Amino acid sequence: MRIRRLFLVLLGFAALAPFILTVPSIRAADTINTQQAKTLVSDAGAAKSMLTAGGADELGWQWFIWLNTPLTGVDPKVWEGWRQSSSVYLPNGAPPSPWGQEPAPPQAVIAAARQQGLNTNLPFHNLDSDVQSDGLALRDNYHQNVRYQILMNQDTFNYIVQTKVYNMNGQQAMAQANTPLNFPATAFEIKTSWIWIGTNKDILNKLQGKYYIVNAYYALVDASGVPTGVYQVGRAALSGMHIIAKPVPQWFWVTFQNVYDAQNTQSTNQLPISPDVQQLNRKYRGALQGMGSIFANYQMMGTQWQFVDSAGKPLLLANSQIESAFQGSSSCVTCHSTASYSVQNGYFNQVKEQDGGITYYTGEPPTDKMKGYNPQDFVWSLKRAQWQR
Numbered sequence: 354m355r356i357r358r359l360f361l362v363l364l365g366f367a368a369l370a371p372f373i374l375t376v377p378s379i380r381a382a383d384t385i386n387t388q389q390a391k392t393l394v395s396d397a398g399a400a401k402s403m404l405t406a407g408g409a410d411e412l413g414w415q416w417f418i419w420l421n422t423p424l425t426g427v428d429p430k431v432w433e434g435w436r437q438s439s440s441v442y443l444p445n446g447a448p449p450s451p452w453g454q455e456p457a458p459p460q461a462v463i464a465a466a467r468q469q470g471l472n473t474n475l476p477f478h479n480l481d482s483d484v485q486s487d488g489l490a491l492r493d494n495y496h497q498n499v500r501y502q503i504l505m506n507q508d509t510f511n512y513i514v515q516t517k518v519y520n521m522n523g524q525q526a527m528a529q530a531n532t533p534l535n536f537p538a539t540a541f542e543i544k545t546s547w548i549w550i551g552t553n554k555d556i557l558n559k560l561q562g563k564y565y566i567v568n569a570y571y572a573l574v575d576a577s578g579v580p581t582g583v584y585q586v587g588r589a590a591l592s593g594m595h596i597i598a599k600p601v602p603q604w605f606w607v608t609f610q611n612v613y614d615a616q617n618t619q620s621t622n623q624l625p626i627s628p629d630v631q632q633l634n635r636k637y638r639g640a641l642q643g644m645g646s647i648f649a650n651y652q653m654m655g656t657q658w659q660f661v662d663s664a665g666k667p668l669l670l671a672n673s674q675i676e677s678a679f680q681g682s683s684s685c686v687t688c689h690s691t692a693s694y695s696v697q698n699g700y701f702n703q704v705k706e707q708d709g710g711i712t713y714y715t716g717e718p719p720t721d722k723m724k725g726y727n728p729q730d731f732v733w734s735l736k737r738a739q740w741q742r
């Protein structure tokens with residue numbers, strides 16, 4: 354009897370063995386391990402080893418996990434404590450207020466938020482842009498433009514303040530001295546896309562439970578782009594998130610979007626998600642769903658840190674909400690490699706060639722065309738800087 358039982362136990366183990374062996378890599382504890390994810394964000398060396406060992410896609414998800422911690426509940430996520438670019442590149446080119454002392458939203462915004470019953474202890478996101486990098490806008494299914502916001506972590510912010518490139522004067526000085534910009538390895542920037550809810554209950558009901566929703570506002574502008582002093586205030590739903598950081602000199606490029614985007618905006622995905630990424634998406638989204646996280650509704654579209662594949666073919670990556678109209682010719686790393694400034698010609702034009710033809714650079718960087726331009730280390734949003742007079 355006893356031997357028979359032992360035999361059965363052993364037989365059970367033998368049958369389970371293949372599963373036991375594969376368990377460590379799929380266990381939720383390994384997938385959602387915020388300490389490990391935090392290390393992969395704060396330790397550029399750890400991120401680089403994962404990347405060079407073939408773990409690019411896994412690293413992309415780990416960054417998403419840490420940046421969106423706490424993964425459940427209403428408390429602000431890690432990235433919501435980062436600095437909005439609207440408070441760094443100021444209209445008068447003045448130095449930004451120190452880290453941690455981001456100016457409060459305008460009084461009119463707070464007053465409207467109170468009236469709407471929004472929780473004013475939570476962050477307010479200034480969704481200050483509705484144009485994509487080709488200068489075009491994307492419409493949602495509610496007759497409004499999709500909105501955008503760029504945020505940076507403290508190491509990025511410190512570098513911008515120290516080098517004084519928050520205004521044009523600083524960027525011009527760097528170009529005159531032929532000093533290429535060089536952000537630290539732990540610099541992070543994100544670009545997010547948003548479906549505007551405002552105070553519309555129908556849109557809210559449609560998106561609630563599917564999207565991560567925050568307090569938000571933006572300034573209304575007149576026909577020539579000048580703020581009117583009037584603000585739109587309400588809620589907005591996170592539809593997409595680009596994440597970049599610099600464990601390698603050409604940065605590492607990652608993009609996520611909500612799985613319901615195609616039902617809510619006028620743009621659908623045109624590039625395939627690779628089978629490897631699809632498998633990772635199932636693993637992470639399953640784990641997030643198991644813990645009741647809203648982020649289970651987000652999928653990674655892919656990652657990029659090389660210009661071309663082993664056959665020399667340009668690598669592409671796009672987010673349907675952020676590179677809507679040019680997904681088929683979107684290479685994050687190539688387009689951003691042209692981020693540069695020349696005292697004579699201004700910023701390098703990555704979209705239109707001099708003759709008026711439209712060019713989206715993919716593959717190896719067009720270095721011959723960039724002679725005379727001072728490289729700005731892949732950071733295109735430095736274009737937002739103004740002159741301090």
Ligand code: HEC
Binds near residue numbers: 686732
């Ligand atoms: C055709 C050129 C182009 C392509 C392709 C492109 N971007 Fe950008 N990106 C820009 C421009 C221009 C800005 C600045 C936008 C602004 O200031 O509003 C920007 C801003 C950003 C930012 C904010 C920080 C910064 O560098 O300014 C991030 C992060 C970002 N892009 C990530 C990505 C990712 C990830 C991809 C690929 C999925 C991508 N981009 C594809 C042109 C491009």
